[in-house]
Amino acid sequence: MPNTCVVPGCKGNYRSGPKVQVFSFPKDPELHRKWLHAIRRKDFTPTKNNKVCELHFKTSDLRKETAVFDESTGREIRVPLMVPRLVEGAIPSQLPNCPSYLSAASFSRESPDSKRTRMEQTALAIAMTDSILENELHKEKKTFHSLVELKNKMQFIDSKFWSVVEYGDSLALCHIVFTPSPKVKFSLVISTSLNVTAFLEDNDIRFGCIQITSYCE
Structure with missing residues (x-):
């Protein structure tokens, strides 16, 4: 005689109920605990003979076929399983025959x-x-902490406005106008210590020691 289902209110494999496939409680402690919580059976410790039937699992939880690779044809052949199996990690979630206060649908x-x-x-x-x-x-x-980092981030500078020139250990950002020949209208020279000197054409403009750690787009 097949094992009956232990879920409260279920008639799986009882004389008055449907004939169904049943599954043993998992050996994994955490998954075992989740099964017990799912079926909501008070003061219950399952034995090896206690089972939960297929009616309490989603269709996606049941594996009813397996796949075999045929090397001679290079095709995958799907074969029905004689006995359905549960996919890894499946948990009972369908409780249609349980008292309404236990069913997920009652919430x-x-x-x-x-x-x-x-x-x-x-x-x-x-x-x-x-x-x-x-x-x-x-x-x-936009943030940098050395001239090397600034050079690596020159790709983010607006190339339509600034022309970038490296010379020695310094870096120059030049704004070039055509009147009609190319001419540097103003420029910024940045040293290795990230101090900036501003030039308006050929004139050096200083406002004390200015140090930068970021740039504006």
């Missing part, structure tokens, strides 16, 4: 307004997270 459903509010809040949280991350990446792109 109150989320109202449309509540669902809409929840989804809007989730979308807002995601947008805020993305905005903060984007801002941090933007700041990281």
